[in-house]
Amino acid sequence: MTTSETLYGIFGAVFSMLLVASLIGVTLKKLNHRLVPGVPPAVIDNLNARIQAWWVMVGLLGLGLWLGESGIIGLFAFVSFQCLREFVSLTHTRRGDHRTLLWSFFFFLPLQYTLVASHWYGLFSILIPVYGFLLLPISSSLGRDTTRFLERTAKLQWGLMICVYALSHVPALMALEIPDYSGRNALLMVFLLLTVQSSDVFQYVWGKLYGRHRLASSISPSKTLEGLIGGILSATALGTALWWITPFRPWQAAIIALIINVMGFFGGYVLSAIKRDRGVKDWGTLIEGHGGMLDRVDSITFSAPVFFHLVRYGWTV
């Protein structure tokens, strides 16, 4: 099969799943009280909102892939931009940080994605961790406001690392040169996104159906032990079943899927801790039913760099 045939097949399967999910959602809505007594209507409405949002998100991803590498880079640059907006909006900054924020949004973010497009791995991997790290505080210090200076600087650097640097590892997968796999890198990205995002969905479903034991209600009231184990195992099984679109053997696909699912889980967990600290439930309101963009991709931010490095050190020449 060619890459595009495989992509059509996978997207066909995902859209079919969404169709089934939508039908279930509509049925649940209709039969709410008879079918599942005790489930509040709000939960079902939220489920339907989530499913609808998935149609849009999968559609946009499909569009990006159809446009090719530049489409994917553009899509993730937008995702980064939106995430950074949400992150900084909830973070304390002061007047003296204004210029630093401008540099972050309008210089470092576009430059990072330009480096992805140019396949310049050396600078891509150090731009934000080294040059952003050193140059941005210089800009802040020129604002001559020392109130909580270290804290402000650190928070902004953290936001850039998560929202821009970590996320940019997804489209960067397109640049890896893997023997006997050329022209198929888009599938590697699909493997990462499908596995990690399905883990979120499986955790949600397992948690809603069988969740009994709360993991840590102080951080994320909806996460349960049953959801976590069921979700990660299901998503790992899905990842393993997708081995044929990757350069991995089935057992390698299983281990990699497990690693990125665990990282993805902790991505959601860590970012939830930040949300709780700021006293909010969601990062934003962009995606109906899910919250903000960062709520949707929090698991990707933690898994993408690890996945990128595993593939880069294990499979490229």
Place this chain on the structure above:
Amino acid sequence: MSKSKTPMSGLPGFRGVVARYMAPEPFVASVLCGFARLLTGVRAVWLGCVPENQPRIYFANHSSHGDFLLIWSVLPPDLRWRTRPVAAADYWQRDALRRYLAQRVFRAVLVDRVVKHFHASPLEAMDQALHAGDSLILFPEGTRNPERGLLTFKSGLYHLAKAHPGVELVPVWIENLGRAMPKGSLIPVPLLCSLTFGSPLTFERGEGKETLLSRARKALLALEPPGD
């Protein structure tokens, strides 16, 4: 500025409809509001009331020139035409473009901040607007505040509330716009802004100036998200 000279003064009947839909101002206003919403991703939280077509004074914290536009942009269009921002004359009369925007598009009630006899003219224009059944957007701090919290309120809010006891005073907290486009900076940072509309207050009979102003100030401060 007299109200009857503007095309969107809610003229009744056919001519009013024609005036509203043929004039370019509503279009200019929609474009500006759309732009403001896009740039700020603004989210309106109607916590204590819902948008309603009745005379109200929306009073908000003031940290940016775009404040009133943001409030304006989240109001339903039919309410928007009847809601007039109170703005500083010295700023909005500086050139032809600003005069056009303030007078024809926003139908702003322009007040002179440097006038000597403060009680006479500025309140009169606001008074007339309320009498005509319009709502006002007011920044009782009187000037932009770059810090968190609120400055002390000017007394205009009290005088208007006392003269129009039936008018609802709706506190509106504007979050993040002052950070997105602070005083003296040209390029805005694309932060997400939110507006929180609190429960309306009304003037209570015999209420003193200090009591009402401090009640209003507290109601607005209660909407401020917790600092860190």
